Amino acid sequence: xxxxxxxxxxxxxxxxxxxxxxxxxxxxxxxxxxxxxxxxxxxxxxxxxxxxxxxxxxxxxxxxxxxxxxxxxxxxxxxxxxxxxxxxxxxxxxxxxxxxxxxxxxxxxxxxxxxxxxxxxxxxxxxxxxxxxxxxxxxxxxxxxxxxxxxxxxxxxxxxxxxxxxxxxxxxxxxxxxxxxxxxxxxxxxxxxxxxxxxxxxxx
Numbered sequence: 234x235x236x237x238x239x240x241x242x243x244x245x246x247x248x249x250x251x252x253x254x255x256x257x258x259x260x261x262x263x264x265x266x267x268x269x270x271x272x273x274x275x276x277x278x279x280x281x282x283x284x285x286x287x288x289x290x291x292x293x294x295x296x297x298x299x300x301x302x303x304x305x306x307x308x309x310x311x312x313x314x315x316x317x318x319x320x321x322x323x324x325x326x327x328x329x330x331x332x333x334x335x336x337x338x339x340x341x342x343x344x345x346x347x348x349x350x351x352x353x354x355x356x357x358x359x360x361x362x363x364x365x366x367x368x369x370x371x372x373x374x375x376x377x378x379x380x381x382x383x384x385x386x387x388x389x390x391x392x393x394x395x396x397x398x399x400x401x402x403x404x405x406x407x408x409x410x411x412x413x414x415x416x417x418x419x420x421x422x423x424x425x426x427x428x429x430x431x432x433x434x435x436x437x
Contacts, residue, residue: 235403236263236345237393238289238318242383242408258384258392261336267345272434275343277418281321286416287409288367288375288424291316292386293351294403301394306387309399312351315365315424315431318406319344322415345406348424348431357426360386368423369416377410384408 240259269275277284292310301309318339325338357363360379367375379385384392389405416422420436 234265235397235400236265236267236406237397237403238263238339238345238406239384239389239408242389243377243381243410244383245381245411254383258389260393260396261339263340263345266342267340269343269346269434271349272432273343274435274437275319275346275416275422276437277416278321278341280341281324281338283321283323283415285320285322285413286367286369286374286422287318287320287413288365288377289316289318289406289409290314290363290365290379290426291347291351292390292405292407294390294399294405295401297398297400298390298394299398301391301399303387303391306390309390310386311353311355313354313357313360313363313426314348314351314404315426316348316404316406317346317367317422317424317432318409319346319416320413345404346422346424346432346434347404350431352426352429364427366425367412368425369420371421371423374414375410375412381410382408 291314321338325335328335363379424432
């Protein structure tokens with residue numbers, strides 16, 4: 234099972250970090266040890282003083298595919314979940330400044346929160362206008378919609394499958410909207426797709 238993540242897929246988020254909107258999807262991966270499931274608490278690691286939340290819609294691949302064509306891409310996922318791509322921003326900035334790969338700032342243990350449930354896409358209506366959000370201590374901190382995405386779910390499936398064979402159960406984290414910021418001990422994070430609560434956990 235692969236965890237494939239997409240960076241800079243919302244223009245306003247790219248701007249808030251001083252990045253340009255990409256012409257192709259920005260792709261990186263996380264190992265399966267990055268998954269944080271079942272509303273388990275997230276423990277801030279001792280190697281960073283600046284862990285940021287990035288809430289993201291997550292699609293689950295339902296069949297094997299390679300070099301998938303646009304007209305078939307929608308057939309490769311049936312369910313959508315919600316996740317968080319935790320990022321050690323201080324570590325990432327240092328590595329990028331030195332021209333080094335920054336996987337350790339993104340792919341560390343428990344850095345990929347995943348919702349306990351996935352929702353069948355047929356129950357979500359128009360997937361090109363799907364809202365999602367994140368609250369901390371019941372205050373809204375991030376809100377996005379698929380209509381703001383630079384690259385759609387189908388675009389991402391086609392692009393990623395040029396390089397990686399997609400397999401059943403693979404997860405694609407599809408990018409975060411603006412509003413990323415640090416988390417701190419005792420924060421309570423809740424994530425929503427439309428009005429449905431998808432996760433609820435604490436930072437320790």
